[in-house]
Amino acid sequence: MNDRPHHDLEVLDEIQRRVLWLATRIVDAANHDRNTGDGVKVGGHQASSASLVTAMTALWFAHLNAEDRVAVKPHASPVFHAIQYLLGNLDRSYLPKLRARGGLQSYPSRTKDPDGVDFSTGSVGLGAAAPLFAAVTRRYVDAHFGARPHARFIALIGDAELDEGNIWEAVADPATTGLGNVMWLVDFNRQSLDRVVPGVRINQWRGQFEAAGWHVVEVKYGRKLAEAYARPGGAALRDWIDLMPNEQYQSLFGLTGPALRKQFLDGAPAGIEEFIADIPDDELGPLVTDLGGHDLQALLDAYAECDAVTDRPSVVFAYTVKGWGLPIAGNPRNHSALLTTEQVDALRAAHGLTRETEWDRLDPASPAGIRAGERREALSRPPRERALGVAVPETTKVRANKPISTQEVFGRVLVDLARDERVAPYLVTTAPDVATSTNLAGFINKTGVFAPTEQRSWSEDRMLRWTESPAGQHIELGISEMNLFLLLGQLGLSWDLSGQPLLPVGTVYDPFVLRGLDAFLYGTYSGSRFVVAGTPSGITLAPEGGAHQSTITASVGLELPGVTFIEPAYAASLDWLLCDALGQIAGGSALAATAAPAEDGAYYFRLSTRPIDQAPFEAARARIGDAVLRRQVVAGAYRLVDAHEAHPHLADAPVVQLAASGAVLPEVLAAAAELAEEGVAAHVVDVTSLDRLYRAWQRTLRQGVRTATVPSVPGALRSAFADRVPVVTVHDAASHAMAWLGSALGAPAVPLGVDEFGQSGSVQELYELHDLLPGSIVNAALAALSLR
Numbered sequence: 001m002n003d004r005p006h007h008d009l010e011v012l013d014e015i016q017r018r019v020l021w022l023a024t025r026i027v028d029a030a031n032h033d034r035n036t037g038d039g040v041k042v043g044g045h046q047a048s049s050a051s052l053v054t055a056m057t058a059l060w061f062a063h064l065n066a067e068d069r070v071a072v073k074p075h076a077s078p079v080f081h082a083i084q085y086l087l088g089n090l091d092r093s094y095l096p097k098l099r100a101r102g103g104l105q106s107y108p109s110r111t112k113d114p115d116g117v118d119f120s121t122g123s124v125g126l127g128a129a130a131p132l133f134a135a136v137t138r139r140y141v142d143a144h145f146g147a148r149p150h151a152r153f154i155a156l157i158g159d160a161e162l163d164e165g166n167i168w169e170a171v172a173d174p175a176t177t178g179l180g181n182v183m184w185l186v187d188f189n190r191q192s193l194d195r196v197v198p199g200v201r202i203n204q205w206r207g208q209f210e211a212a213g214w215h216v217v218e219v220k221y222g223r224k225l226a227e228a229y230a231r232p233g234g235a236a237l238r239d240w241i242d243l244m245p246n247e248q249y250q251s252l253f254g255l256t257g258p259a260l261r262k263q264f265l266d267g268a269p270a271g272i273e274e275f276i277a278d279i280p281d282d283e284l285g286p287l288v289t290d291l292g293g294h295d296l297q298a299l300l301d302a303y304a305e306c307d308a309v310t311d312r313p314s315v316v317f318a319y320t321v322k323g324w325g326l327p328i329a330g331n332p333r334n335h336s337a338l339l340t341t342e343q344v345d346a347l348r349a350a351h352g353l354t355r356e357t358e359w360d361r362l363d364p365a366s367p368a369g370i371r372a373g374e375r376r377e378a379l380s381r382p383p384r385e386r387a388l389g390v391a392v393p394e395t396t397k398v399r400a401n402k403p404i405s406t407q408e409v410f411g412r413v414l415v416d417l418a419r420d421e422r423v424a425p426y427l428v429t430t431a432p433d434v435a436t437s438t439n440l441a442g443f444i445n446k447t448g449v450f451a452p453t454e455q456r457s458w459s460e461d462r463m464l465r466w467t468e469s470p471a472g473q474h475i476e477l478g479i480s481e482m483n484l485f486l487l488l489g490q491l492g493l494s495w496d497l498s499g500q501p502l503l504p505v506g507t508v509y510d511p512f513v514l515r516g517l518d519a520f521l522y523g524t525y526s527g528s529r530f531v532v533a534g535t536p537s538g539i540t541l542a543p544e545g546g547a548h549q550s551t552i553t554a555s556v557g558l559e560l561p562g563v564t565f566i567e568p569a570y571a572a573s574l575d576w577l578l579c580d581a582l583g584q585i586a587g588g589s590a591l592a593a594t595a596a597p598a599e600d601g602a603y604y605f606r607l608s609t610r611p612i613d614q615a616p617f618e619a620a621r622a623r624i625g626d627a628v629l630r631r632q633v634v635a636g637a638y639r640l641v642d643a644h645e646a647h648p649h650l651a652d653a654p655v656v657q658l659a660a661s662g663a664v665l666p667e668v669l670a671a672a673a674e675l676a677e678e679g680v681a682a683h684v685v686d687v688t689s690l691d692r693l694y695r696a697w698q699r700t701l702r703q704g705v706r707t708a709t710v711p712s713v714p715g716a717l718r719s720a721f722a723d724r725v726p727v728v729t730v731h732d733a734a735s736h737a738m739a740w741l742g743s744a745l746g747a748p749a750v751p752l753g754v755d756e757f758g759q760s761g762s763v764q765e766l767y768e769l770h771d772l773l774p775g776s777i778v779n780a781a782l783a784a785l786s787l788r
Contacts, residue, residue, distance in 0.1 A: 125164030253330025387587025489523025
């Protein structure tokens, strides 16, 4: 048990009262003091904030240390900001700026809030699981680079978040077992957005956590109820409160006096009425609604109990009241309810504040102010260094003398990088049970699989030496794409959360990128940096059928903020692009200057298992030269075939350009040859990164819009494409992903792609079905010429 002196609890109570007021007023000011001029409700969550005031006060003002990291329930962001303000980590000017441009975000954001958020939250369930994978990352970092100062990874989550499936995927994954430095605190207020939740699922959830090996703590009752239960007959009172329907119990919060007594006794067994007969009406309500989630000592005891369990994660179910301390407490419709101005005025007065003092910090000379000052010092952190300080080579000089797929090249490049003693220690890979089928086997054979302790191997596999030990550099996950992206997201933030930059690389079947899309977006929104390869992709994975043929993932990669989408076709270009991506993550690409500004985010490589002849690329290499070609490849596009150089006799012929990415280049090259025979000069452009081309185009357009000048053609487009020449785009993906190139070039465009679900068959058959064979490309080129 925790033996904190009683006066500490009094100080903490004073602090939590000020936190409650500030959190409530922050939301009130956003809605009632600020005129947005657009008639749109600003919103906020006063009730959802209030339910976590006690738990968060106990954490920040009595429990956490500087190394601990906490994910805050999205709707409790006003409480977090109130605490940071009292600690001196947030300027007063931000308090009235919740949900304002440049102000405090609606939900905690690592990249947009001014006061040091550890984990972005907002997409429910993901912020909860993030600390779990941050702890996986810390365990890996400690094993490879030496133990960091002890840190606890904590998530404050709403009970309704436990409805999210990704929660249970994370809890059940073998990679997350045995993490004794993880604690989840569930704000068990038994209300969701729409309603008071019928029934209480605590037994189900307890069983699920325990089955996954977690330590479970319930903080259900406060001191008043605990004392009442200890009296003769108190066990019956406890049984009645435990058995009472949740809806009935929640209804007590809106009642007082005889009405509350009557509601409480409705359906109660014999003896309960007699037990509470001597309790005055004005004391009965505070007694029967005295929950542990608002008892500072009970929570501190629970935190200490979790600290003592070091061999597994812990979860604390803290029974709370949604709207605690507010006049809307327990109201079934209080989720987005706002206190009226009159209610706020009354609350201000009840807290002993005035209009002049309502935003004040705690008096620094008072016990509460002294505690805040002490905690600010205890929780201060030195700045972290994001750059790895290691130069990733420009190329591994991968060679391919025969047709080879980009998936195979990807694996080879990783193996070669694992031989580089400067880079190798920082590489870490992960996959959701697809490591071998996405060509990570070579890397795993060289580096091993990570396990917290040495594991005995019971069988020998000549192809895959699956050695599991703390020295391994591959983290194997169960079949969960959500977990893949959650782990990649935390590995990519290891520089901050664990004091050690890494070079994280993940692989996944490209169709199933969409399964993990929410977590993918979550990681990039949080500013994480990693490489993920989606492979194999498209209808080129022909025999697998429509369920395994990705068609919209190129569009996803192109449109995701904080992600650079890359789809190479040839071995050397993939080598250059992957080395460049890892160089950017390391803190500076080995390439002195690409055609685009330095990037800050993740890299998504869309790859294929289709072997492709490397001769066309080598011919372009001989024509252009490595230095220029590499710069163009990294910038997003290069001219694979210059029709006028390849066919001088076509100097005066009609000109068309064929732009394509990835696996379809052989068909495009064949179409260009057919067009030459028909007297049409067809340039072939290999688009290695639609993303970089699009961003370059958009930069010039926006510059023109903002300065009222004529936009220029960006260099990446100018060097690869002929200006205002008709274009055919060819892609093993939705046709619209490349269709914008016509607008960018100021030319007619005919986009070819995959706009329907695929089916099983051969590559030839499916390319015919979706108009990706040379004959269709030739016809599209002639159509584009006719549109001039």
